[in-house]
Amino acid sequence: MTGPATTPPPLYLVLGEEELLVERAVREAVDTARLADPTAEATRVRVSELTPAQFAELVSPSLFSEGRVVVLDAAQEISQENADAVLSYVSAPADGITLVVVHSGGGRSKAAKSLPSALRKAGAVVTECPKVTKPAEREAFVRNEVRRAGGRIDAPAVAALIDAVGTDLRELASAATQLVADSGGSVDEEAVRRYHRGRADVTGFQVAEKAVAGDRAAALESLRWAQQIGVAHVLLADALADAVRTIAKVSAAGRGNPNHMAGELGMPPWKIRKAQSQARGWSSSGLAEAMRVVARVNAEVKGAAANPEYALERAVLDIVEARDRR
Numbered sequence: 001m002t003g004p005a006t007t008p009p010p011l012y013l014v015l016g017e018e019e020l021l022v023e024r025a026v027r028e029a030v031d032t033a034r035l036a037d038p039t040a041e042a043t044r045v046r047v048s049e050l051t052p053a054q055f056a057e058l059v060s061p062s063l064f065s066e067g068r069v070v071v072l073d074a075a076q077e078i079s080q081e082n083a084d085a086v087l088s089y090v091s092a093p094a095d096g097i098t099l100v101v102v103h104s105g106g107g108r109s110k111a112a113k114s115l116p117s118a119l120r121k122a123g124a125v126v127t128e129c130p131k132v133t134k135p136a137e138r139e140a141f142v143r144n145e146v147r148r149a150g151g152r153i154d155a156p157a158v159a160a161l162i163d164a165v166g167t168d169l170r171e172l173a174s175a176a177t178q179l180v181a182d183s184g185g186s187v188d189e190e191a192v193r194r195y196h197r198g199r200a201d202v203t204g205f206q207v208a209e210k211a212v213a214g215d216r217a218a219a220l221e222s223l224r225w226a227q228q229i230g231v232a233h234v235l236l237a238d239a240l241a242d243a244v245r246t247i248a249k250v251s252a253a254g255r256g257n258p259n260h261m262a263g264e265l266g267m268p269p270w271k272i273r274k275a276q277s278q279a280r281g282w283s284s285s286g287l288a289e290a291m292r293v294v295a296r297v298n299a300e301v302k303g304a305a306a307n308p309e310y311a312l313e314r315a316v317l318d319i320v321e322a323r324d325r326r
């Protein structure tokens with residue numbers, strides 16, 4: 001029997017631009033609704049693709065009292081008509097319906113800018129998801145991730161993990177969770193070093209990310225360190241190829257919403273969004289050259305080159321040079 005203690009909140013506001021945190025907040029809202037009703041259906045739609053009539057249909061109670069979660073994405077793009085419809089609904093929400101409004105915190109129109117404040121006043125459960133950009137914020141994120149996984153981490157280990165894995169929050173979250181599992185809960189700097197030595201994919205990711213960003217010195221430094229710790233040449237070549245091909249694929253698909261492009265391109269939205277950002281520094285001729293470079297180094301590390309380490313270094317330099325081609 002469902003009582004007041006298990007009734008989910010009728011309204012959530014997920015506010016901010018940090019994609020990983022936004023996705024978690026949405027998932028937690030859906031999970032909370034399904035604790036009360038395991039059969040609750042979740043519908044997710046971008047507000048710019050919605051009419052007031054369609055919204056009214058989404059939040060209308062079911063004849064059979066079935067639970068429902070409605071997630072409105074990109075509410076910073078909301079029109080005045082849709083904003084009026086949402087605010088009218090939240091003043092008297094329907095039983096069994098959970099409404100989750102995802103808003104970046106920005107917006108051009110008055111309706112979009114004022115929506116978060118109005119939802120707060122309506123009693124929304126608010127989850128703040130600001131961009132994690134400063135070193136101190138990233139360190140706090142790592143500590144929180146370790147805590148979420150049931151572990152403890154000291155300051156040197158936090159610094160070592162960020163140094164080893166980089167700034168990508170998904171990579172940091174994954175590494176933090178794995179470290180807690182591997183270390184029995186107490187994470188120190190040595191545990192991070194052991195973990196990173198076994199994570200060839202992360203090392204390859206770092207080399208590739210620096211190369212496609214055009215950071216010659218950092219890419220070469222990452223490559224030499226990876227080679228020192230024994231990362232397989234094939235894995236490094238694969239990482240370079242994946243980075244270049246992803247940028248080329250996303251660039252060819254044109255500008256668009258990563259959430260909508262995910263199915264067509266066969267990759268997660270966060271990866272598309274990242275590649276879109278990386279693609280801004282590349283010309284079509286530069287990408288074509290980089291594709292030739294990764295095809296060449298793939299053959300070289302599989303036996304075509306007498307010195308695969310030199311082949312990889314040359315590939316990194318050629319990719320950086322290709323990025324500068326106009």
